[in-house]
Amino acid sequence: MFARILFLLVLAIVGSCSGDLPSSAVSDSQAERDFGILRPSTSIVALVKDRDLRPPDLSAPDPLQQLQRELAKSDPNGAFAGITYDLTRGNNLAVDWLVQTPNRWGRRADDLTWFEIGCKDCEADISLPACSTDADCRGGTCTAIWQRTPGLQTAARKVCLGHSDALPLRIHDLVASARQSVDIVELQPAPNGRFTAALRAAVAELAFSRRKVEVRVLIGQFPPKGVDATAFLNELVESARNIPGSRVTLSVSAMRACTVLESCNSFSWNHGKLIVVDGREAIVGGHNLWTEDYLTDNPVHDLSMQVRGPAATSASRFADRLWSYVCSNLDYKDSISLASFSAGQSEIGQRCPTALATRRAAAGTGGVETMGIGRLGAGITDDFANQSELARDLMFAAARKTIRVSQQDLGFRLGRSDTLFPENALDEMIDLMERGGDVYVVLSNPGSIGNGGSPYHNDVPLRAVAKRLKDKVQKRIDMADPRSRYTIRTGPDPVNALLCSRFHLAPFRFGPDDSWPGGKTISNHAKLWMVDDRIFYIGSDNMYPVNLQEFGYIVDDRKAANTLIESYWNPLWQWSSRAAVSGEGVQECIFREIIK
Template sequence: MPLTVAHLHATLKSRLPQFSDRLFGQAGDTFVGGWEEYLFDTPHGWWTTSNHEFPDRGHSSQPARAMKACIEKATHSIDIVTMDEPTGDFRKNVEDGLIALAMSGRPVTVRFLLGRQAGGPNLHTWMMLKQLADRIRQAEPRASRLNVYLAQFRWESASWNHAKLIAIDGGVLITGGHNMWDSHYLARNPVFDISMRFDGGIARGGHRFADALWNFVRANNRRPLAGATYSNHLNPDLEIDESAPPPRSESFEAVAADASPAADASNRFPALWVASPGWGVYTDPRVLEGAMMIALVEGLKQAKQSCKMSLQDLGSPHMSAVDFKTWRPRDYPFDLIGCGGSWFILPLIDNFAEFLHRNASATLEIILSAPTDGAHGYGHGVKLQTILNLLSQRMNAQFQTSKNDALKILNERVFLKTIAFSDGREAWRDGAKKDNHAKFWILDDKICHVGSDNCYPYVQGIGQAALQEFGVIGEFPPSVTDMVMEGYYNHASRHGVRTDAKLADLTW
């Protein structure tokens, strides 16, 4: 079968027939413009800068500024879905966009949903809205028609939203890996990450994903009173109550179909929006499998030339020997395999091995966080030698590949790297290692994913979580592929530090 978005869409419809337009959907009119307005990487444009020249601030304001620029142009509907409370310049830019809407007098409804990680205190959504109301009041709008709903969302202690998206008027979508955390992205020792803007009908997927989360909020708003899911509402008169938004009208979908900018038809491309259900939200019927991983595994089956990835990690956080021996996965959507104290998604590792076995000249490149001592702790302690060892094990298990043959494949066609800069240093000036939080992959330089869904299982200590996720898979035309590769990925590849395989690392 050809490697196309249409084929991946057909695969998802076959695997998840009851979840078309609920966990995934296709749009044929997707558009991506120029680098500055559509490609948001952090730290932006600094790949060729040596460590000693890198500033503590002012290096990565582009994602936050892009959010404001899109928000302030809305005409009727905005969904903002992210994890935890926005801070610093992220929060200021989002609020500045909302204040501009209040000043415009346009009747816009904003649904702002915050996933709250287990273990932390509840977020002060009422206070966040009060602070926004104070800023709007100071701006003295003539006749605001802005409604803002703000909610914290979590199911029990095991599932919360991890997606990061802004969907506007069914025609503009920003999504990727960026949390709205100033200290992680805009300050000293920034996290490496990527998000993108997509225009066209693909944005309706962001609204539909948000619909499912808000359905959960409506059903569980303050139940019990001290629970982890609750909503507040700021009305045009700047009064705050405890309501959740009513179900969204589907009528705006037809209005929004022509919302994307005019462009040459050759610059448009088919795309999929893909979501992961987590636990507790998609219960009618219940589903566990995530659309992104299904599509990635199927894409690897069809790819012939290359798989290039920029990821936070491939394995779960490293466990102690006792925990690793006793822990067993529960209710997880994919089979897992353990190696070196961490857990991995078995169908992904197996299809890496099958991809390399089937295509004698194909290459696999993965750029990861430093395993330990990262500036913000994104690495999981998974040694790159462990990943190489596991990959060789699965080559042998599936295709009886010998150790020597596996070693040859690993050193000639597999490139595992950690983030560095032009001087080759993996650490910042203070010695902290560089963190990667991207969830980016591209197959055969054509089928590309940008989103929030990681390629490792969520195992924390001996506990486990399943999160709600969102992303876009596009069948990029050459112009978009060139922008993404030259503006982001090739820099990461060129400056990454590779780990080679040694025969002694293959312990099976």
């Protein structure tokens, strides 16, 4: 409960204090035209108009290359090319590239197997029950995992996995495969429980392998408490510290770019979630490495992806930029800390790691075109480097059939007297609906809170989202014909007619139940958008406006898009649409309930 109160206090401070609004929150009527001047606070809507940015033509070849050219116009000196926007080819997606937890579509809420931390008969490091077969696991799966002591030729041990416990194993296997480098970028709090166990075991295996591997862990921290970088480093090296012949080096940083109380006119810290190995393979998306929220009861639903090829280097290059900021400000800012360890070292030091993206992986042999896309928020640079939102809005403007969105929220209100929305993105959605297209949006449920205390809802009810959209459409009608508001209407309300038929809005469901046993609401933490069932984004960047550092991937690949639709979107909409408040087949459309 204390963690929840602390988190809400932080968000209240972020929302209520003065400071620059996030780029995506400024509407056309609010935008100032400082043509030729690009700042972190430059609004997306002004940037698109002033720089004459054009959406890609999806009927023409290579829309991501078109997008790359338009994004470059927001970066006239090329300072952020390869950092916040980086188009690569030759990437490969394995059969299991889509990482969704829990992947239990259609199950009842009381039918998810999970295991308590500290359970009886558990393997102590991973806190999962030992087993011989699936029959020992009460609905879970019996799976072989890493050895207790790395390097010993002992029989593989087996443990029971609950609904999402395969994720720490996946992370362990990726990290343990490193030959040169590991990049881990996450949000406060530091990885814990089974995730820490997986990382600790992987680091020990790297130490035993005697490969020379640089491991960097960067954790975005928000006030007031932050992260103890030294304590987490000690957890990671606990099993590797005394392994003979080890050549592993580890660095852990806790960082915050700024707050209005420190060095900029905003609030900004890292919110990205990525794990990169050797610049050749990466897991990127929405997953925080928090055991209580993801691996036990009432789990948060989330989405990430795993890619092999040069796109992994894009992620590591983004991490390089964050580390450059850390190392440049280490002696000047109390909001940045660093702890380092090298094999044979008796005490924790404070050595800045080297850049890793220079160790470029060989060109990929796959056929998946991928754009690494990010934002630097505030405090890291005085220039505009928020290409993530810009790319999203340009792609929304390119849509001709559908926009599909799965998010925690579209609005941000916690601690504010008003509500912030991604104004330009909403306008692009309305443009599509006016062209005859459809918009599908699935959001987290009101009051969603993880077991660790973090909120997964921004105090913005579906009614508030609907009202903002309705006001926007009504404003367009009034501007087109100022006298229309005084005209006696004889037919259907055109605003309701458009939104009730074309805007499909629903709270998240994964099966027949509206909540978890005991009444806790179901949380959605995915950050997905998709255009015309073809081009999609998976990453850390929420659509609701906040000014943080973010990273994700935009993918243009029809096979991958089909996989995403079949294995994620279709079951998501099948179950969520049963609670839809607008769209085709909804009798009591929420837009009709809202009085202008």
